[in-house]
Structure formats: C-alpha cells, structure tokens
Amino acid sequence: MQKCPKSSSPTGPSPTITKGTAGSEANSRIALKLVPIAPESFQRYTRHRTINKCDTDYVVPPLCRSFPRVSLPHWNAERHPEGGLYFVYTEHRIFTDAYLYDAAPFAQITSAIAQLLARAEVQQLLNTDSSHIDIVLDLMTESSDNDECGYYFVDHSPRIIFWLDAFSMSALHHWNQVPGIASPTHAKMCLEIEYCKIIRVHCEYFPTAMPISPQIVGELHDAIMYGIGDAMSSLKSTQQFPIERLFRMLTVTKEMVCEPVPETARFRMNPGSVAVFARFMQDFAMSRFYHFHGEKTARLNNDKSVYGSIPRRSHIFAWLLSPLLFNMPLRYLRTLQVVNTDRLIYYASWQRLITTLRTEWLDLVLYGTLILNTNVGFLSVPASGLSTAGKVASYASVSFGVTSIFLGILLLRTYQVESPDVPDVTQAAR
Template sequence: MSPRHEPRRLAIHLRGFLNALSRYFSFPLRLVHSLFHSILQRYSRVASTRFKRIPNTDGPSGRVAGSILPQHNLSQLFPVPLPGPPSNPSPPPSNHVPQPNPATPVEFQPFTPSEVMRYEKRPKIEPIDKSPIIQPLTRDYTDIRGSENWSALVHPEGALYFHDFVHGIYTDSDMQNQDRRNKMDSYIAELLCEAAGLGLNLTGGDDIELVVQLFRKRDSQICKYYFVDHPRRLILWIHEQHTEKLFEGVRGVEKLSHIKYAVEHQYWSHCEMYPNVNLDGPALLKELREVVVHASAENVTTDLSLSPFDGDELSKISDLISQIQENVQRKGEYQVHSICVIARFMRYFARAKFFNFCGLAAARLDADQSVYVKTKESKLIVALSWAFNAALFGAPESHMSELRRVWVDRSINSPRWKNFNNQLSSEWSGITMYSTVMIAVDVSFLAVPTVMPSDGSQPPPVVSTYISVFCIVGSLVVSLFLTRQNRRYGQESADKAVDFLMKVTGSAFGTKALATVHSLPYAMLLWGMVYFVFAVAYQVFSSTSSITLATTGSAFGLVVVFTLWLIRAARDFHVSTQLIAWFKAHFSRD
C-alpha cells in the first residue's frame, strides 16, 4: 500500500475504535445522566416547598428558607422598606437592647421526681484528642457559671443542676444558654401566677420549692414541674396528676392515707436529687436511726420481716448513721452528702410502707402475706397444673410454695429474693454434679457386654438407658441455663427483679409456669434415674436363675418400700390417716 493511503487507514481504524467505545459506554452514561436529572427534579420540588413568600404591599415579595429562620425573625433580618422619604441607615445606639422573641406556646405538665430525666438521655462528649494549655497562675477553674439568680451546683454523684436561691427553684435544664434562660423565666412566671391563683405562693424560703424541666415538642414547649412541701413531706401539683407511674403497679390503692406514702416516697427522691442543707438534719437522722433499729429487731426475731434490707445491710446502715453523727459533731453542720444518704434510706422505707399498705386495716404484716382477695382459677388451669406436678414428681408444687413466699402480690422483698436465688443456685449446682455422675454411670452400663448384644439388636435395657441419657443431658443443660439466668437476674435490684418476674409470670398459668421451669432440672434427673433403674431391673430379672430372682427381687422390693415411705413422710402424707378420713367422709351416718 502506498504511503499516501496510510493516514486514511489510520482514520478509519480510529473511527471504528471510537464507535465501539461509544457503544460500550453509552448505557452507563445514559444511566448517570438520568440519575442526575431525577436528583435535580427532586431538589427543585423540595426547594419550592421549603421557600415561603413574605407578603409585602410596597415592593416585590422576597422568599426565605422557612426551615432555617423562624417567621418572626424575618422582618429583623430582611427589613421591608416603609413609605416615606429616603434616609441613610444609621447604626443602632450602644445602649440598644434587643427585644426578646415572642414566647413559644408552652404546655405545663405535672411530673414526679422519679421522672426527672437525670439518668436518661445524657449529653455525649466528642472523643477529640485535644490538650488545652493552662495559663500561668491559674486559680479559677470555673467554666460552668450560672447567671442572675441561677447558680450551678454539682450533686454528690456528679450531676450538674441549677438552683435559684432567691425563689427556691431547681432544674436539670442547662441555664447557661441565654435564650433557654429567658424562656425558663417566662414559663416560671406564668406557672407561679397560676399557682398563686390557687393559693400556693413561692416565698423563696425553705418550706416550698419548685422543680421545673423543659422538654421540646414539635410545635410547642413542654414545661414539666412539681412543687415540694418540706414541712409535710409532700409533692404538690396545680394540675391533675395521674397515678399510674406514682403507684408503680400496686393495685387496690384508694385511701388518701395510703397514697400519702407513695407521695412521700417521691418526696425523698426529690431530697436525694436536690439536697437541701437547711432541712432539719438532726431530726431526720434520729428518725432514720429509730427506723433502722426497729427493722434490725424484726430481722433478728422473725424470718418474715418486711424490711427492705437484710441484717447485714441494716448493720452497715447503722454504721453509716454513726459516722454521719460524728461528722456533724465535728463540723457543726450537715453537708449535702449526708442529706443525700439520709434521704436515700428514708426513700426505701417509705416505699416499703406504700407496698405493704401501711396504716390500713388490711395491711401486710408478714412478708409472705397477700392482701388481695384470692381469685378462683379455671378448672383447665388446675387440671393441667396437677398433671404437670404429677409428671414432675411434685417438684413444681415445692417450688411454687417457695416462690409464693418471695413473689407476693406482684412485689418482692429484696432480702428474701436474694436468699431465694441463692438457694436455687445451690440446688442447680448440686443437680449439675449429680447429672454428670449419672451420665458416666449410663455410659458404663452400656459398655457391659451382656447389656449390648453383639448382633446389633436393641433390647429394652439399652433403649431405657438411651432415654436415661437423654433425660440426664437435658437436666444438665437446663441446670446450666437456669444457673446463668439466675446469676443475671438474681442479684439485680428489686425494680429489675420485678420487671423480670412480671415478664415470666404474665401467662395464664402465672407463677405456676415459673415454678415448673425451676423444677425441670430435678424432675429430668429423677426421670433419668427411673429409666436407669428400669434398665438394671430388666437386666437382672430377665435371668432364669430362681435364686437370683428371689434374692434380687426381695432386696429390690425392700428398697422400693423404704423409698416410698421416706417420700411420704417427707411430704407429711400418711396412708392410714387418709384412709380413715376417706371412710369417715363416705360411710359416716351423720
């Protein structure tokens, strides 16, 4: 080919390469183009809805993103020209004070000290590696300051809260923000005005206090509050207060004298969260000492004490009271730490009084006493419970009686709950050891040549041993699972234990279901032993020797008689007594 045709040939190859390249990339390019086109259309629709028109009779209307700026600030940021002679803009005077924005609609809601969001939804800290420099001779390390009437305080636990010493107001809301502080002041003024109309005045003394906390809603601000009456140890509200959370699930609460203990429990919660050193510390400490002494005496003299603490815990509380007394005598005044300690213990005792219906004719006087009318169970539940109890060797009934001494009227006594779980852990640990031994015994029995035939057949002793192994392995697995669960929930606080028990006893069977689950390790171990005894007995009694049958049969019968006798004696069941009662019931002429 001549050299003059070379450029044409190269052009043809280049054109073919570009056509192939366009075919390969045309689809991705169209896809990207359509994607960007749809995004631009969506953005244009969103932008058109987010912009609002500002009416202006004297000029063209402007538009501002409504989601960024509040409507009442638009005129300040974008002033509308007024009719009149033109004038040069002048800077605002130095003493100009900006007018506060119109207050956001507020909704006042009563709440309790236990609902204060101190331990929930705490602010988070960014994990930034930063090393600030401390200036020379720095002596003031205060960077969290109050303002005007608000003073920043630190709780002994470390929580930050603010206190208005002039009016006696507390809040967990951050008062360092000027806008929030202005809102809070206006809301408090409105709340106090409404309270004054009902005859409740906040004088700023130590008798009446106010706690407020701000919450944000979609279109309004929620200001939750409660008043505190220290002389009467009460929490007050100027609106209706629902009692679902106040009663904590306790049923049958009707008397005001009973409700007072629930309110007093909330009062001590307030004193614990916002300690006031101006309270009558000596009188409170003396009252706490008397309560602890009485509870200690109950723990010593009876095992049905209603005290929320056991003997060891009460002894430690007595030591703490003595230490507080020594510190007060040395320093001459009560500190916030001492007030917090006293209020915390008083809160537990007040709560126990409420749960036990203290002061009523039907008050609970023993830890295992129910105060409610016993409801009649359905016949189906009774029949199924009896069947399960018989199939599991009466273990559910035994666990049921123990559980009823702890879980009474949907409430628990903390010391008895801990003792109950310690007993369960000991029982399941022993069953785990016995199950391990029984597995070894079953496997050893299967290794006997006369038990396992060489022809591959499966005689009844082998099948029975297999079932025994399955039962014992099930007992071992359930014991390990329940032991782990007991370690998780058994040592929890009373509130978490109540939540756990409410969850597992919420079925139609109630506490019977939990008692049945607790009895499974023991029952399955016994079934494994029964099947193993059957395998051994079948292997022994299948012998053709009459001497062997006579000796082993008599020994086996004697063991069975003694075993059943001991079981009946342990269950306080006597055959003769039952027969006499049956004859009297059926053949008596009366």
C-alpha cells in the first residue's frame, strides 16, 4: 500500500537511552529538575495548546491510502479514546503526553529519562521486575526554557504510587479533606486513592498501562454488589451512589471483557473499557478513604462523625428569624448539619431532604393561595364593612401570601431543574 509523505521529524537527540547513561549527551546539554508530583497534578486538562487559525491545504498524492504518523525511535504514539495523544517508551514502561513531535519537549523528556535511569535505585527497580513498574513524566511547562519535569512511579503489584524523593502528603487534595489522619495504613489508603486515580488518571490517561486481570474486575464487581446490598438494607448506608446508579455500574462492569494475551500470562481490555473501569475503581477507593476503612474509627453510619461530638455553630441570623418563621430556620439548619456530617453529603440523605422540602414548599404554595383568595374576598366587602385596621391587615396578608407563593414556586422550579441525581452531589459541601 502506498504511503503518503510524513511530516518532518523533530530536530533533537534521538531518545536512544540505555541503562546507566549518566553522562549522556542529552543529560549534559539539558539539566532538568525532577519534581515528584501526584497523578492528580498531571496537567493534561490544564495545559492549553492552541494552533493558528488560518486557511491551510494538504495535497493528497495519487494512490495514497495510508496516513502514518512520524516514527520516533523507541517511542510509540497512542491515541486515548477521549482523543488525547500520548507516547510510550518501548524499552521501559515510561509514559508522557508531552508533544514529542516538537523539538523542545522531545529533548527535555529525553534528558529526564536519562537522569532517571542514571540513578542506582531506578536501576535496581527495573532489574527486579520492570513489567509492573510504570514511570510517568510531565513537563511543568511546554516551552523551550522549561527546567522542571514532574514524575511519579507506579507499582501495579501492591497497587501504589511512589517517588524517588520525599513527598508531602499534604499536597494531595483528598488528604486535606479528611482531618485527623494519623496511621500509616490510612496514609497508604490515600495513596491507594492516588493509585485508583492512576487507574482513573494514569490508566485513564494512558489506557495501555493498566495490567488488567479477571481478578481485578472481580474486585470491582464485588464492591458494587456489596454497595447495592448495603444501600438496599440500610437507611444510614455510607454508599455514595443511589441504588439505581449502582445497578447501572454493575451492568457496565459485566460488559467489560478481559481477553488473555496469547503466549503470556497477561490479559488485555479495550482502552475505552479500561478508562471506565478506572473511574469506577477510584470512586470506591475514595469512599474507603473518607470513611476510614480498616481503621479504629471507621465510619459505619452516614450520620456519625468520626471526630465525636463537635460543637456546631448556630448563626445568629437563624436564631433571630426562627420565632418569626415558626422555628423553621433552626430546624432546617439542624437537618443540614446532620446531612452534612464531616462535610460529606450522601445521595440517599440528600434525596430524602430534598423530597421533604419539596413537599413543604408545595404546601406553602397551596396555603399561600388559600390565604390570598380569603383576603381578596375580605377586600371585596364594601368599605363600610371593614375597619381601617382590618384593611391594613388584609393588605399585609395579601403581600405575605403573594411572597409565599412566589418563593414556593421559585424553589420548586429550581429543584425540579437541578435534580439531586447528579454525579458530583457528594462534593457539594466542598
């Protein structure tokens, strides 16, 4: 098959890197600072790449039926199901979505790899079992004067991420959401979130990186099954998803097919399925972390705080308005405080609260309508039949009735459009 002309290759050193290349040409020419980062800090969605908006043309040669990419030595270009482009280093399991077809990122990534492979601990890791070790590189800025490259390592055997340098856990978003973490096992659970974010981010960003097996898919299936049973049998379940969504997740999981790779002990799954699998796994890992699974203070009911009885501040505004509004503001405040235990909002509790509020708002509209009709009847009485004070009271009552109807309809319409069945309802308290 005749192939069309390829675009020019990047001008820069070929990333032909072997073990122990501490004095490589790339490393001596570009000295990058290697910075430990978390998968959540990966910049795929925050970096902004643009092209010139102008008219272009491309002439297709006669009989051209193949449009191959530029071939980069030792690199494979992969396309994410979402559309993004990333690169896989063939000699080791190294991943990056730096645009290696440009000269500057090409040279910088080459230098970063040389610096990593020159370190003795990396050599020991790769010599021990490199088939389960992934390395991810992320240039801090995409410019010719960039001097930093973020990195993290993934070990798929214990399902954890690690670094060559010290890493502060306070840099992780989820760590800062849960005060009081004291045990190494709970800290490891936070890293498991990052691993599942790796499953979601690293393996969702780089689907070819995830070593899938029927056992791992079975773990997800079992977690969903338990979630369904727990949500069905308890009103205080700590499951973050409604039963309907768990059933849909179970259906999708059953459709995920692990196919054995011929002549190996490994399995493969299509990249799109891997990305979805990654998202589901991270959701359950986050739940385990937030609820202190396996710890002394594990949260078993969604209305119990792991921090004990914490004095709750009542707003002075609610105290002042409560006598005028039949004590409803304080009642709503206490209900919201229970639903928002430890700043976690559960779908089932949120749905029950919204359903109750909608019923009360509907009654508010009904009562307001009745009061409005009654007052219109009073005001239709001839002037001699009502005193001035009575008229003033009727007009005030009409005003309050119209306001009640307006507010009730507004709230009903708002929460009819903004249904509580949204994917990020558990993050509403952030």
